[in-house]
Amino acid sequence: MAVQISPSILAADFARLADEAAAVPNADWLHVDVMDYHFVPNLTIGLPVVEALRKATSTPLDCHLMIADPDRWAPQYAEAGAGSVTIHAEAAKGPIRTLREIRALGARAGLALNPATPVEPYEDLLGEVDMLLLMTVEPGFGGQKFLDGVLPKVRRAREMIRRHGGRIWLQVDGGVDAGTIERCADAGADVFVAGSAVYGASDPASAVDALRAAADA
Ligand code: DX5
Ligand code: ZN
Numbered sequence: 110m111a112v113q114i115s116p117s118i119l120a121a122d123f124a125r126l127a128d129e130a131a132a133v134p135n136a137d138w139l140h141v142d143v144m145d146y147h148f149v150p151n152l153t154i155g156l157p158v159v160e161a162l163r164k165a166t167s168t169p170l171d172c173h174l175m176i177a178d179p180d181r182w183a184p185q186y187a188e189a190g191a192g193s194v195t196i197h198a199e200a201a202k203g204p205i206r207t208l209r210e211i212r213a214l215g216a217r218a219g220l221a222l223n224p225a226t227p228v229e230p231y232e233d234l235l236g237e238v239d240m241l242l243l244m245t246v247e248p249g250f251g252g253q254k255f256l257d258g259v260l261p262k263v264r265r266a267r268e269m270i271r272r273h274g275g276r277i278w279l280q281v282d283g284g285v286d287a288g289t290i291e292r293c294a295d296a297g298a299d300v301f302v303a304g305s306a307v308y309g310a311s312d313p314a315s316a317v318d319a320l321r322a323a324a325d326a
Contacts, residue, residue: 112294112324113137114317115171115280117304118162119153119251126158130166132313135321138171138193140282140302142251143186147177148200149249156182156189163190173221173282173302175248176200180207187214195219195242195280199226208237219280223248224259228266235273240300241266245293246283251304255284260296267297287323294324 115138121129130139141162144153162170169192174183179196180203186194187210194211198220201207211218221242222228228243235241243263246253263281270277281298286306293301303320310316 111299112321113278113300114307114321114324115140115300115302116307116313116317117142117251117282117302118308120304120308122308123154126162127165129308129313130162130168133168133307133317135314135317136168136307138300139166139168140171140173140304141191143172143174143176144249145176148197149175151249156185159186159189159191169193171195171219171302173219173242180204183207184210184214187211187216191216193217193219193240195221195240197221197223197248198231199223204234205237208234212237212239221248221282222262224256228262228269232269232273235269235277238277240278240280241270242280242282243298244283245281245285245289248283252309253284255286255289257292260292263293263296263298270297285320287319290320290324291326294326 117140119142144151146152171193172186172191208218217239219240220238280300281293282302285303
């Protein structure tokens with residue numbers, strides 16, 4: 110599976126989102142962090158901004174829903190044109206139904222786990238998902254320190270995915286930068302979210318290339 114880089118616009122300038130999307134034409138995805146002040150102690154972007162971004166860029170949108178009621182809202186992100194919609198296992202009350210709705214609307218369905226949430230209980234759900242997202246920081250904010258302690262879980266998740274035929278993407282999110290991405294790739298991740306490491310760089314497109322090269326090494 111080829112390495113994919115998904116720059117998080119949480120670290121971009123929210124007043125210039127179209128330009129910030131255009132600054133990373135070499136990105137595979139744009140990662141959109143949706144937060145609601147309930148599931149996480151922060152508030153960011155919602156549907157109207159996703160709809161506007163959809164028209165402003167041809168890069169597919171990777172929507173990460175850090176919201177308390179993903180069952181209610183996730184399908185609308187798929188309808189708004191997101192290429193991928195990821196819900197948190199800790200928040201979803203009917204994850205199977207919601208993941209199926211996302212897929213039925215033509216988007217890839219993702220399941221996210223916080224650092225302290227074990228992956229093993231979700232093995233039976235793998236048939237319902239296109240991507241597993243393992244948080245490598247507590248969700249809510251960009252610029253936090255990478256949690257090395259999640260790496261063994263990344264390895265176990267990769268093993269589980271292998272047993273299920275290997276088609277599921279394994280994404281890591283939080284503190285991913287030039288110094289940590291190799292360890293994530295070694296552990297089996299193949300989709301890398303990076304906020305500060307991309308938009309904090311003077312040349313975001315070169316930062317994407319550098320991350321891709323480091324993950325491929
Ligand atoms: C955190 C978000 C991340 C965040 C990553 O809750 O899910 O996507 O933007 O930011 P960095 O790469 O700066 O840790
Ligand atoms: Zn995210």
